[in-house]
Amino acid sequence: MTRRLVAYSDRFSAHPGERVEFKVNAMSGGEYRCDMVRLRCGDRHPQGPGFQETIVASPVNRSYQGRRQEIHAGSCAIVPDDPRLAAIESFTLAAYVWPTTPTRGRQGLLGKWCEIKRHGFALAIDEGEAVLILGDRADRVDVIRSGTKLHERQWYWIAATFDRETDIARLIQRPLDPMLGGTVEVARLVATGPVDGDNGVPLAMGAFLCAEDDRPKPVARYNGKIERPRLASAALDDAGIAALAGPIPPEALRDVLRGCWDFSQLIETDRIRDLSDARLDGILLNLPARAMKGHNWDGTQFDWKTAPEQYGAIHFHEDDLYDAGWETDFTLEVPAAMPSGVYCARLTQGDEIERVPLIVRPPKGTATSDLLFLVPTNSYMAYANEVSTWPSGAAEHGFGHLCGYGPEDIFLWTHPEYGLSFYDTHYDGSGVCYSSRLRPILNMRPGHTTAWVGAGGTVPWQFNADTHILDWLEARGIEYDVATDEDLHYEGRDLLDRYRAVVTGSHPEYWSMPMHDALSSWLDAGGRLAYLGANGFYWKVAFHKHLPGVIELRRTEDGVRDWESEPGEYFMSFTGENGGLWRRNGRPPQSLCGVGFVAQGFDVSSYYLFQQDAQDPRAAFIMQGIDSNDRLGDFGTVGGGAAGLELDWVDAHLGTPWHTLRLASSVEHSNYIMLVPEEIGSAAPNMSGRENPKVRADVTFFETPGGGAVFSTGSIAWAGSLAHNGYDNNVSRMTENVLRRFVDPTKFEMPQG
Amino acid sequence: MFRIDPKRLDLAAEFRRNPVGIHSPELQAVLTVMRTLPLEQRYVLIRRKPHGEWVLGQLTGVRNEPPRIWHDKVFHSAEAAEWHVFKLRWQHATGEELREADLP
Numbered sequence: 001m002t003r004r005l006v007a008y009s010d011r012f013s014a015h016p017g018e019r020v021e022f023k024v025n026a027m028s029g030g031e032y033r034c035d036m037v038r039l040r041c042g043d044r045h046p047q048g049p050g051f052q053e054t055i056v057a058s059p060v061n062r063s064y065q066g067r068r069q070e071i072h073a074g075s076c077a078i079v080p081d082d083p084r085l086a087a088i089e090s091f092t093l094a095a096y097v098w099p100t101t102p103t104r105g106r107q108g109l110l111g112k113w114c115e116i117k118r119h120g121f122a123l124a125i126d127e128g129e130a131v132l133i134l135g136d137r138a139d140r141v142d143v144i145r146s147g148t149k150l151h152e153r154q155w156y157w158i159a160a161t162f163d164r165e166t167d168i169a170r171l172i173q174r175p176l177d178p179m180l181g182g183t184v185e186v187a188r189l190v191a192t193g194p195v196d197g198d199n200g201v202p203l204a205m206g207a208f209l210c211a212e213d214d215r216p217k218p219v220a221r222y223n224g225k226i227e228r229p230r231l232a233s234a235a236l237d238d239a240g241i242a243a244l245a246g247p248i249p250p251e252a253l254r255d256v257l258r259g260c261w262d263f264s265q266l267i268e269t270d271r272i273r274d275l276s277d278a279r280l281d282g283i284l285l286n287l288p289a290r291a292m293k294g295h296n297w298d299g300t301q302f303d304w305k306t307a308p309e310q311y312g313a314i315h316f317h318e319d320d321l322y323d324a325g326w327e328t329d330f331t332l333e334v335p336a337a338m339p340s341g342v343y344c345a346r347l348t349q350g351d352e353i354e355r356v357p358l359i360v361r362p363p364k365g366t367a368t369s370d371l372l373f374l375v376p377t378n379s380y381m382a383y384a385n386e387v388s389t390w391p392s393g394a395a396e397h398g399f400g401h402l403c404g405y406g407p408e409d410i411f412l413w414t415h416p417e418y419g420l421s422f423y424d425t426h427y428d429g430s431g432v433c434y435s436s437r438l439r440p441i442l443n444m445r446p447g448h449t450t451a452w453v454g455a456g457g458t459v460p461w462q463f464n465a466d467t468h469i470l471d472w473l474e475a476r477g478i479e480y481d482v483a484t485d486e487d488l489h490y491e492g493r494d495l496l497d498r499y500r501a502v503v504t505g506s507h508p509e510y511w512s513m514p515m516h517d518a519l520s521s522w523l524d525a526g527g528r529l530a531y532l533g534a535n536g537f538y539w540k541v542a543f544h545k546h547l548p549g550v551i552e553l554r555r556t557e558d559g560v561r562d563w564e565s566e567p568g569e570y571f572m573s574f575t576g577e578n579g580g581l582w583r584r585n586g587r588p589p590q591s592l593c594g595v596g597f598v599a600q601g602f603d604v605s606s607y608y609l610f611q612q613d614a615q616d617p618r619a620a621f622i623m624q625g626i627d628s629n630d631r632l633g634d635f636g637t638v639g640g641g642a643a644g645l646e647l648d649w650v651d652a653h654l655g656t657p658w659h660t661l662r663l664a665s666s667v668e669h670s671n672y673i674m675l676v677p678e679e680i681g682s683a684a685p686n687m688s689g690r691e692n693p694k695v696r697a698d699v700t701f702f703e704t705p706g707g708g709a710v711f712s713t714g715s716i717a718w719a720g721s722l723a724h725n726g727y728d729n730n731v732s733r734m735t736e737n738v739l740r741r742f743v744d745p746t747k748f749e750m751p752q753g
Numbered sequence: 754m755f756r757i758d759p760k761r762l763d764l765a766a767e768f769r770r771n772p773v774g775i776h777s778p779e780l781q782a783v784l785t786v787m788r789t790l791p792l793e794q795r796y797v798l799i800r801r802k803p804h805g806e807w808v809l810g811q812l813t814g815v816r817n818e819p820p821r822i823w824h825d826k827v828f829h830s831a832e833a834a835e836w837h838v839f840k841l842r843w844q845h846a847t848g849e850e851l852r853e854a855d856l857p
């Protein structure tokens with residue numbers, strides 16, 4: 001009931017000639033075998049086309065000796081060891097802190113502490129209170145305690161000094177809110193000799209560091225914010241300590257200041273800047289949250305770019321993860337003759353099978369088809385290793401059935417070091433705002449079904465659901481190339497201009513500004529979009545400017561949110577852009593593709609009825625061979641119908657183009673398909689498909705001024721109906737009618753307004 | 754707050770016929786109450802074979818702790834599992850055992 005063989009690669013997509021490194025954790029050791037396979041369908045539904053993959057010849061197809069590889073999760077700041085740090089004997093440490101789990105064991109705040117030798121010095125939290133830890137070369141350790149509990153999510157100024165001459169240590173714990181009491185101060189002789197600053201470890205903030213398998217391993221991981229960390233090579237008096245609390249290095253302390261870090265600088269990076277003359281800049285491990293409000297946020301500023309001085313905090317989490325950092329086990333050089341498509345490195349060890357997807361693109365700078373299947377990898381990353389239903393007592397209210405967990409779900413819930421998704425909260429309850437692909441993503445696998453989708457957790461979602469589209473394209477002989485969201489983000493219009501039409505996945509939900517700009521301008525210029533899903537173009541995300549493979553999300557003041565960004569923390573750290581829904585950023589999905597998110601539920605699907613617009617001559621090519629008296633999509637392996645899971649509808653107020661044809665609308669949705677929050681001003685009893693006619697999916701079509709066109713299905717379940725009856729059904733027919741016309745260069749004519 | 758009436762066996766029979774899908778408003782009210790439970794009482798299913806075999810589990814309410822699993826509570830359809838949990842919750846809510854023989 002768990003997993004023993006997991007892996008990832010250093011990239012989601014590659015051109016022929018490019019190299020892809022695969023990194024494997026074989027927990028039981030032993031040999032495993034790799035075979036490259038071309039993937040067609042990953043759904044094992046008994047009424048579906050079945051799991052289909054084909055082995056392709058490759059030099060990497062052979063056996064490998066497995067080895068165990070660990071993930072060291074937890075974020076911290078690291079300042080490399082330096083003679084000026086190693087020489088420290090007397091010192092002052094200080095910082096503002098905002099702890100979120102103060103009672104959760106020992107948590108490193110700031111110091112040069114070796115947890116293995118137990119040498120050095122550090123400020124930390126232990127048993128709920130601030131402590132100063134000292135360790136000398138004779139292995140003697142002394143811990144000075146504040147004796148007063150820290151309250152979670154409250155700001156404190158914490159400072160400590162140690163005087164080598166007198167052997168007296170002081171510890172100060174000062175809450176900023178007078179409701180929490182006054183300043184606590186403890187001073188006494190310590191029971192150690194000279195502290196060992198020359199302990200060979202870096203200075204760390206937010207954890208202590210151990211070196212394991214040549215990689216830094218954060219231990220004593222802190223949950224909470226740190227702001228203005230300070231280090232001086234002298235035991236300062238009260239005036240000196242107070243001066244450290246300011247935003248800039250105190251002139252009078254220049255000679256002794258060894259670190260005066262300003263987290264309000266370099267917010268878009270993984271670096272931290274030291275303003276002291278020591279210039280001991282540092283690096284962040286595992287992407288703690290930046291652009292976080294500091295102790296001085298006054299509620300008048302909301303954009304960190306215009307008031308960086310109020311955004312000087314970094315929020316560290318014990319379960320942050322950017323890059324698993326594993327060694328490479330084998331490298332694939334994508335062969336020149338490998339056709340564009342979705343492949344997997346299939347790793348087999350006994351009964352255990354792991355498949356790592358790889359999107360193979362056409363030769364660089366070329367297209368080998370008129371149609372591009374844009375693989376929504378941002379959305380796969382958003383959902384990466386999602387475990388959101390485990391800590392939710394109310395889960396069944398959203399799904400209408402019991403959750404059905406598989407081995408990978410249990411593995412992820414019991415292995416938090418594999419990192420979380422945008423749908424999860426950290427251990428301390430704060431939202432996960434960064435998600436990386438540099439780790440095994442066990443719910444982005446062919447064959448995976450999602451615990452909360454469909455009775456018994458039997459329905460595919462995201463990557464595996466999108467294999468319904470791959471399977472159908474193959475079955476109908478429709479040629480296609482593939483590229484990822486990330487490719488579109490970096491290549492923009494250059495990528496799209498090689499194609500006449502783009503087909504989406506079932507749930508292309510997360511879009512960056514460059515992706516959105518490229519798609520909308522390409523549509524205006526004559527591109528054609530077949531949006532075969534729903535709840536697309538919904539959240540605005542940002543890519544990191546320097547680090548590969550990681551995106552950021554802020555769940556701001558609207559939308560379906562598994563957590564909410566804190567007030568004042570809506571602007572993304574990677575780019576400085578306002579985050580949240582595209583709808584709340586002035587670009588509702590309806591204005592791009594005619595329809596936008598209106599309702600969701602995860603029990604059963606339904607069907608559509610054709611509307612008057614289906615008779616319009618402009619829609620004749622779509623309706624060819626389809627009887628408008630039939631129900632549309634009253635079948636399928638996803639909940640039994642083509643309209644389900646998440647639904648989009650037209651809304652002129654949100655920008656549905658005036659000439660949009662509404663060809664069909666769904667009906668008869670269940671009690672558990674309910675309106676989304678942005679469609680509800682206040683709570684009302686008519687939330688579900690049983691009471692509210694707004695709970696529906698719309699199939700739409702419109703032309704664009706440049707001869708392009710957009711077709712939207714309004715439903716995530718659509719793709720699950722394509723294969724019904726040997727691909728001979730009205731969902732399949734309609735989709736094929738659209739795609740065959742969309743790759744025809746003949747321009748679409750817009751009607752006259 | 755709404756209380757489940759143990760005499761409303763017609764609603765149990767409705768669920769038995771169609772555990773997942775469109776329900777009457779009265780059955781929906783029963784399910785809403787049944788599904789409002791503390792985390793540590795939440796039943797879940799564990800998939801043993803895709804689309805073919807599940808066993809019963811229950812969450813512990815402790816983060817990162819595996820669920821309790823009853824390996825002998827085996828189901829060969831999701832609907833059978835839903836019905837089993839419905840009966841457990843009916844008894845928990847009403848104090849009365851739900852016997853299939855009594856269903857209308």
